[in-house]
Structure formats: C-alpha cells, structure tokens
Amino acid sequence: MPANHQFPRTIEIVSEGIANKLHLGMQVYVSQAGDVIGDFAIGMNREDEVLTPETLCSWLSSGKPITAAAVFQLIETGKLSLTDRVSSIIPEFAARGKEEVTVAHLLTHTGGLRPVSSGWPHKSWDEIVAKTNNTPLRKDWTPGENAAYDPALSWFILGEILQRLEGKPIDQIVRQNILEPLDMVDCWMVVPKHLYLAYGDRIGVLHTIVDQKFRPTQGHEEVACRSASPGGSMRGPISQLGNFYEMMLQGGVSRSGRQILSPESISQMTSRQRVGMFDLTFQHKLDFGYGLIVNSNRYGAETVPYGFGRYASEDSYGHGGAQSSIGFADPEHQLVVAAVANGCPGERLHNERFRELNSAIYEDLGLSGSNHEG
Incomplete structure (x- = not known):
C-alpha cells in the first residue's frame, strides 16, 4: 500500500x-x-x-457516473439514443406532462421531475418506478430549459430503461x-x-x-x-x-x-x-x-x-x-x-x-x- x-x-x-x-x-x-x-x-x-x-x-x-457509463454502453450498441424520449421505452412515464423528457434531460438534471420521496429502500423497485412514472413535472417547467439536480427519481428511470432494454436487473448490468x-x-x-x-x-x-x-x-x-x-x-x-x-x-x-x-x-x-x-x-x-x-x-x-x-x-x-x-x-x-x-x-x-x-x-x-x- x-x-x-x-x-x-x-x-x-x-x-x-x-x-x-x-x-x-x-x-x-x-x-x-x-x-x-x-x-x-x-x-x-x-x-x-x-x-x-x-x-x-x-x-x-x-x-451516479457508473450508472451513466452503463447508459453510454447501451448507446454505443445502438439500442438507445440520448435524444430518445423516455416514454418511447417506458410508455407509462409520459403521464402528467412528461412526454417530452429525454434520456439527455435525465442525465443533465434538466428533466424537471417534481421532488418527492422515492421510498427507497423500503419500497420495491416496481413501486418506486410506478410512483416516479406518476410524478408530474415541476410547475412551469420546460425540459432542457431549467436545471434542478435530482438525487434519485431520474436515476431509477435510467435504471428501468437499462433493465427493459437489457432484460436483467440494473445491479447485474x-x-x-x-x-x-x-x-x-x-x-x-x-x-x-x-x-x-x-x-x-x-x-x-x-x-x-x-x-x-x-x-x-x-x-x-x-x-x-x-x-x-x-x-x-x-x-x-x-x-x-x-x-x-x-x-x-x-x-x-x-x-x-x-x-x-x-x-x-x-x-x-x-x-x-x-x-x-x-x-x-x-x-x-x-x-x-x-x-x-x-x-x-x-x-x-x-x-x-x-x-x-x-x-x-x-x-x-x-x-x-x-x-x-x-x-x-x-x-x-x-x-x-x-x-x-x-x-x-x-x-x-x-x-x-x-x-x-x-x-x-x-x-x-x-x-x-x-x-x-x-
């Protein structure tokens, strides 16, 4: 040492x-x-x-950068793009005004999900993702035009994107x-x-x-x-x-x-x-x-x-x-x-x-x- x-x-x-x-x-x-x-x-x-x-x-x-690196590995395969709307992979995510949020918005903390508690670690993965899908944007928010660091919710969605496209749990990926x-x-x-x-x-x-x-x-x-x-x-x-x-x-x-x-x-x-x-x-x-x-x-x-x-x-x-x-x-x-x-x-x-x-x-x-x- x-x-x-x-x-x-x-x-x-x-x-x-x-x-x-x-x-x-x-x-x-x-x-x-x-x-x-x-x-x-x-x-x-x-x-x-x-x-x-x-x-x-x-x-x-x-x-967080490790999860981001996993996202970019998927981008390199052609299965994902930074400009993809999240709702094109997770249709339920479009609820409550989030139709225009892209992968890039999540990675730059400009997506604008309203800050709510995820419930981790006591809630299940599926419960957290469902709650996030039903979370609205911040008031008067246009994705990409404002910034607010998101400590958790966006990253569960990035993990869900990886899971749906790779077919295995995010921690294994x-x-x-x-x-x-x-x-x-x-x-x-x-x-x-x-x-x-x-x-x-x-x-x-x-x-x-x-x-x-x-x-x-x-x-x-x-x-x-x-x-x-x-x-x-x-x-x-x-x-x-x-x-x-x-x-x-x-x-x-x-x-x-x-x-x-x-x-x-x-x-x-x-x-x-x-x-x-x-x-x-x-x-x-x-x-x-x-x-x-x-x-x-x-x-x-x-x-x-x-x-x-x-x-x-x-x-x-x-x-x-x-x-x-x-x-x-x-x-x-x-x-x-x-x-x-x-x-x-x-x-x-x-x-x-x-x-x-x-x-x-x-x-x-x-x-x-x-x-x-x-």
Whole structure:
C-alpha cells in the first residue's frame, strides 16, 4: 500500500475533521498517470471499530457516473439514443406532462421531475418506478430549459430503461459490464446476501451528526445494502472508485486492456452539456456533462457545492455524494482523487471540509500553482 507521508496537509485536514466531530474517519485515494500515490484510511468506522482502506463505504451519489457509463454502453450498441424520449421505452412515464423528457434531460438534471420521496429502500423497485412514472413535472417547467439536480427519481428511470432494454436487473448490468472488468471486485449496487453476511464489519457505517453526537444511518443495514438505487446505493472501498476514473482518463480502457467505453462516449460524458444554468436544488450555477459535474469554479471557487477544490483544472469532472464523498479526474494533471468521510455534518460544513481536503491534495503534490480561480 502506498505510504501516506506524501500527504501531510491532507492528513491534517482529515484529522481536524475528526477533532471537530465532522466525521469519525475517512478513506482517501489518489493516483497520477495511473500510478497509485495515496491509498489510506484514518480514524474509525464505528466509535469502537477502526476504519481501513478495505472498508466498504457508502458512496451515495458518487456512484451516479457508473450508472451513466452503463447508459453510454447501451448507446454505443445502438439500442438507445440520448435524444430518445423516455416514454418511447417506458410508455407509462409520459403521464402528467412528461412526454417530452429525454434520456439527455435525465442525465443533465434538466428533466424537471417534481421532488418527492422515492421510498427507497423500503419500497420495491416496481413501486418506486410506478410512483416516479406518476410524478408530474415541476410547475412551469420546460425540459432542457431549467436545471434542478435530482438525487434519485431520474436515476431509477435510467435504471428501468437499462433493465427493459437489457432484460436483467440494473445491479447485474453494472456489475458485469463495469465493476468486474475494472477489478472493482468489492463494489456493489446490491450486495449479495451471502456476501453481506461474510463482509460483516467491513461494511462501512455512515453517520449523521446531532448535537456533536454520531448517529448511524440505516445505510449499512441489510435493507439498504440489498436494495438497488442507481443514483445512490453504490458502495465499496473508495480506492476502487478510483479505478473507474482511471479508466476514464485512459480513453475508456481498463488496466487489463479492456475497452469499457469508447473515447467518443467519454468525450460526451465529460464535456459541458449544461452550461451556466442556475441549479434550483443546489442554489448555485453548476455545469454538467452527462451524469458528471464539470468543474464549476468559474461560478465561485469558494461557494460551488461538491466541487473539486481550488486548484483542479478547468476540464476536471466527477461527482460527489451527499455530505460525504467525492470522486473526480483532472485530465491536465492526469490526477484521480476519491475520498469518503463517514460523517454527514450538513451541506455547508461538508462543502467547506471537502474544498479544503481536495485543495490540500493538490498542495501536497505541488500542483497548487495554477488553475486557482477565485
């Protein structure tokens, strides 16, 4: 395992977060030009249990790009197009004014589904899809003309599209087509029952923080680990999320030489498809590719939510998970960063924490001399 002595400032930020009760622990992974230069864990998984680099942490929305990659694999086969109306594949989705919503709208968070609770993980897949199909658009919404990040509903519909066109469950699709070929062997959208039992204490625990006390969420419980959410149930050691972004930087090719995505797909996914739009969910301008956030420091490096720090190059891309995680690639520096904290301290404190963390990684690597946009 690579030594962590290269990252003194990064470790300081993680340790300060533990002292300030922002998290019990954190996993951090960094690679450059395919070489792993940092892969470590600091702190605890539970208050009486050490966090290790092998702990299977919940990634929440940091796993969304994996579902997006599965969509693009299907596009490459010709079975699907970005311009396809969702209702052409799921006729029931057309209900309540959603006839014009396309696959591209879902991937760029411009579809405009009214925000309602999905019911995951206690509702079944079919119940969640039926509820989403019956959900109206936001008031006065024209798909493609406004932006509002959708944490869950659109991603269940993307998963349903994949299932109907591929004829198998979404978790099996991503496992067979992406996770296994990328050697992401301990990463799961749905953890098989026998492995959930076998993993035992390796299953990471995510905590909310109330009055500076850590309270476990249900994310580590069997009901959550055994239920698919294409926008939020991926979990694994954060280092293995790094494998995904290394593939993206290598033109879609895995370490073993397998072509996972075409260079054309990667270009589309990582280019700014949604530019300068104010996001009603985040209350901030954010640029998106397809299923990925593209560096939005141009709209305020000290305020942008779920960004990549102060020094990431303009074309960096990735995705964060609610108040807890990040994964991104910086093409200019051939850098991959993935990190997950097991405490959710609120949006403001989380964004401040990870802004400092991501910036510290660049500082520790001597990469902070350029690309600083205030």
